[in-house]
Amino acid sequence: MANREITYREAINEALRQEMERDPDVIVIGEDVAGGAGLPPDMQDAFGGVFGVTKGLLGKFGPTRVWDTPISEAGYMGAAVGAAATGLRPVAELMFVSFMGVCLDQLSNQGAKLRYMFGGKAKVPLTVRTVIGGGVRAAGQHSTIDYSMLTHIPGLKCVAPSNPYDAKGLLVSAIRDDDPVIFCEHIQLYNMKGPVPEENYAIPLGKAHVMRPGTDVTVVAFSRLALVALKAAEQLGKEGVSVEVIDGRSLSPLDEETILASVSRTHRLVVVDEDTPRCSMASDVVALVARKAFLALHAAPQMVTPPHTPVPYSPPLEDFYIPSSQKIAEAIRASLEARV
Amino acid sequence: MPVMSQEKLLWAYERMVLIRAFEDKLHQLIPQHRLPGFAHLSAGQEAVAVGLCAHLGDKDFVTSTHRGHGHCIAKGLDVGAMMAELYGKSTGSSKGKGGSFHIADLDRGMLGTNGIVGAGLPLACGPALVAKVRGTRQVAASFFGEGATNQGAFHESLNLAAVWKLPVLFVCENNLYSEATPVEYAIKIKNIADRADAYGIPGVIVDGMDFFDVYDKVLQAVERARNGEGPTLLEAKTYRYFGHYEGDAMKYRAREEEQSYRNRDPITTFKRKVLSEGLLAAVECEAIEKKAIAAVEAAVKAAEEAPLPHPEECLTDVYVTYP
Numbered sequence: 160m161a162n163r164e165i166t167y168r169e170a171i172n173e174a175l176r177q178e179m180e181r182d183p184d185v186i187v188i189g190e191d192v193a194g195g196a197g198l199p200p201d202m203q204d205a206f207g208g209v210f211g212v213t214k215g216l217l218g219k220f221g222p223t224r225v226w227d228t229p230i231s232e233a234g235y236m237g238a239a240v241g242a243a244a245t246g247l248r249p250v251a252e253l254m255f256v257s258f259m260g261v262c263l264d265q266l267s268n269q270g271a272k273l274r275y276m277f278g279g280k281a282k283v284p285l286t287v288r289t290v291i292g293g294g295v296r297a298a299g300q301h302s303t304i305d306y307s308m309l310t311h312i313p314g315l316k317c318v319a320p321s322n323p324y325d326a327k328g329l330l331v332s333a334i335r336d337d338d339p340v341i342f343c344e345h346i347q348l349y350n351m352k353g354p355v356p357e358e359n360y361a362i363p364l365g366k367a368h369v370m371r372p373g374t375d376v377t378v379v380a381f382s383r384l385a386l387v388a389l390k391a392a393e394q395l396g397k398e399g400v401s402v403e404v405i406d407g408r409s410l411s412p413l414d415e416e417t418i419l420a421s422v423s424r425t426h427r428l429v430v431v432d433e434d435t436p437r438c439s440m441a442s443d444v445v446a447l448v449a450r451k452a453f454l455a456l457h458a459a460p461q462m463v464t465p466p467h468t469p470v471p472y473s474p475p476l477e478d479f480y481i482p483s484s485q486k487i488a489e490a491i492r493a494s495l496e497a498r499v
Numbered sequence: 500m501p502v503m504s505q506e507k508l509l510w511a512y513e514r515m516v517l518i519r520a521f522e523d524k525l526h527q528l529i530p531q532h533r534l535p536g537f538a539h540l541s542a543g544q545e546a547v548a549v550g551l552c553a554h555l556g557d558k559d560f561v562t563s564t565h566r567g568h569g570h571c572i573a574k575g576l577d578v579g580a581m582m583a584e585l586y587g588k589s590t591g592s593s594k595g596k597g598g599s600f601h602i603a604d605l606d607r608g609m610l611g612t613n614g615i616v617g618a619g620l621p622l623a624c625g626p627a628l629v630a631k632v633r634g635t636r637q638v639a640a641s642f643f644g645e646g647a648t649n650q651g652a653f654h655e656s657l658n659l660a661a662v663w664k665l666p667v668l669f670v671c672e673n674n675l676y677s678e679a680t681p682v683e684y685a686i687k688i689k690n691i692a693d694r695a696d697a698y699g700i701p702g703v704i705v706d707g708m709d710f711f712d713v714y715d716k717v718l719q720a721v722e723r724a725r726n727g728e729g730p731t732l733l734e735a736k737t738y739r740y741f742g743h744y745e746g747d748a749m750k751y752r753a754r755e756e757e758q759s760y761r762n763r764d765p766i767t768t769f770k771r772k773v774l775s776e777g778l779l780a781a782v783e784c785e786a787i788e789k790k791a792i793a794a795v796e797a798a799v800k801a802a803e804e805a806p807l808p809h810p811e812e813c814l815t816d817v818y819v820t821y822p
Binding site: 190191194195196197198202205206209227228229230231232233234257258260261295296297298299300301466467468469471472473474475476477478479480 | 591596597647678750809812814
C-alpha cells in the first residue's frame with residue numbers, strides 16, 4: 160500500500176484518526192470541527208472544519224473527543240493549553256493563522272512559557288493546527304503565513320508540511336511531542352495528492368528534507384513554495400544548472416546541519432518563503448548561513464519573498480505578491496552570476 | 500408604527516431592494532466563477548442594516564462584518580465601487596486590495612467590512628470616543644453576528660463603552676448560526692440582549708424581519724447615545740437566506756426553517772404594509788425595484804469592463820510615509 164495516493168487533507172485526517180485511536184488523551188477542539196453541534200445526528204458533522212479536514216472524527220470518537228467551540232479563540236486556545244498542562248493531548252484548530260491575534264496571549268504568554276516559568280514543572284503537549292497562505296483571493300486577514308512570528312517565540316515548535324506524506328508524519332510527531340507545536344497547513348495544498356502509507360509513521364521534528372540533490376546552489380524553501388522551488392530547479396536542471404532544493408519543513412527546531420552542510424558544498428544560497436521578509440524564516444536562514452558558513456559563500460545570499468506589504472485581494476496584485484517559479488529562477492541565476 | 504416621511508420610506512425601500520438585488524446577483528455570479536474570492540451574503544437581513552442606518556448620517560461611523568454588503572449599501576456606499584471591488588478591479592472601493600472582507604468608505608462613515616469575527620466592536624468605540632472628545636453629537640454603530648458575542652472583544656467593548664458612556668450602538672444580528680453552529684449550542688441564554696445586564700446598559704430585542712420594529716427601537720437607542728447617556732445593545736432576531744459562505748451546502752439547517760423566515764421576508768412585509776396603509780404607491784415601489792436591478796446590472800457591467808490594477812500597485816498604501 161506504499162503507493163496509495165491520498166490528498167493532503169486526507170493525510171491529516173488519517174493522522175488525527177490514528178492518533179486518536181492510539182491515545183485516548185488526544186482530543187480535537189475548534190470552531191465547526193464537527194459543525195451543526197447539538198443538532199440531530201444526521202445534521203452533525205456538517206462541516207468537519209471549514210476545509211473538511213476533521214470530517215468523520217465526531218462519528219468515530221463522539222462528542223467527548225471532538226469539541227465544537229463557540230467563536231472564542233482566546234477561550235478555547237487557553238483551555239487547550241490548560242488541558243495539555245494537566246493531562247490531555249489536545250489538537251486545537253485555528254481556522255486561519257491570521258486569527259492568531261485573537262488568541263496569541265494564550266499561546267505566547269501561557270502555552271509557550273509555562274514550562275520555563277514553572278522551572279520545568281509543567282509540560283504542554285498541545286498541537287495547534289492552522290491554515291496558512293495565499294493564492295485563493297482571500298485578502299489580508301485570511302491569507303497570511305505568520306509562522307515566522309510564531310517561530311520567534313521560545314517554547315513553541317513549528318512545522319509546515321509541503322506534501323501529504325510529510326503532513327501525516329509530521330502531525331503524528333506534533334501530537335506525540337510533549338511541547339506545544341504549531342502545525343501549518345497551506346490552504347492551496349489540501350487537494351494535493353501524494354503517496355502516503357496507511358500504517359502510522361512519524362517524521363521527526365527538526366529534520367529538513369532534501370527534495371533534490373544538487374551541486375551549484377542551495378535553495379531552502381518552505382511549505383508550498385518548496386514545490387514551486389522544485390519546479391524552478393527542474394527547469395534550470397534542463398539548462399545544466401544543478402540546484403539542491405531543501406524543504407525546510409521544520410521551522411522550529413530548524414535543521415541547521417542540513418542547510419549548512421549543503422551550502423558548504425554549493426557555496427551559494429537562495430531562500431524562498433511566502434512569509435513577509437522582515438524578521439522572517441528567510442532572513443533567519445540567511446543569518447544562520449552568514450554566521451556559521453560565511454567563508455563557504457561565493458555569493459551574497461538571495462531571498463525570494465513577498466514584499467513588506469499585507470496580502471492583496473485582486474488576482475494581479477496577489478500574483479505579484481506571492482513568489483513565482485520565475486522569480487525563484489531569476490534569484491538562482493543571480494546567485495550563480497554573483498561572486499563575492 | 501413610527502412616523503416616517505414619504506421620502507424616508509422611499510429611501511428605506513430603495514436601500515433594502517438594492518441590497519437584495521446586489522446579493523441575489525452575487526448568488527448568481529459566484530457559481531459561474533465570474534469574480535475571485537469568497538462572499539458571505541446577507542439576503543434576509545436587510546431590515547436590520549437599513550432600519551439602523553436610517554438614523555445615521557455620513558459622519559456617524561459603522562463597523563461591519565464578513566457579511567457586510569448590506570451594511571455598506573444601507574450606509575450609502577456606491578454599488579458600482581463595491582462591485583468593482585469584488586471583481587478586484589482598480590476602480591473598486593479599495594482599489595482591488597480588499598475584496599468583500601474589506602469594503603470601506605470613510606466619507607460615508609463606513610469603517611469597513613471585516614474578516615475577523617468580533618473585531619468591529621472595539622473599532623466602533625473609536626469614532627464614539629472621537630465624538631466624546633470633540634463634543635459632537637455623532638454616534639457609532641457596530642454590526643456583528645451572535646457568534647461574535649462569544650469573543651472577548653465583545654465583553655471588553657461593551658464594558659468599555661458603558662464605563663466611558665460612549666455613544667455606540669452594538670447591533671447583534673442574531674441569524675441563528677455561526678457558520679454551521681446553532682446558537683443554542685454556543686450560547687446558553689435565550690436572548691443575547693440579556694447580556695447587556697452584565698454591563699449596566701440597556702439590552703433591546705428587535706424583530707429583524709420587520710423594518711419598522713428595527714427603525715423604532717433604534718431611534719430610542721440613537722437618541723440615548725446622542726444625548727450622552729451611553730451605549731445600547733440591540734439584538735435583532737433575523738436570518739440569512741443563503742449559506743455561511745457561497746457554496747455552503749447548509750447541511751446543518753432545515754429547508755422548512757428557511758421557508759418560515761422567507762414567509763416573513765422583510766422587503767415583502769415592508770411593501771405590503773406601506774401599500775395597504777397608503778403610504779407609498781405601487782408604481783413607486785415598482786420603479787424602485789426596476790431601478791435597483793438596473794443599478795446592479797450596470798455595476799456588474801462596469802466592473803467587468805474596468806481595468807485590473809497594475810501588479811506593482813501591490814506595493815502602495817502600506818504606509819503614509821516610509822523611506
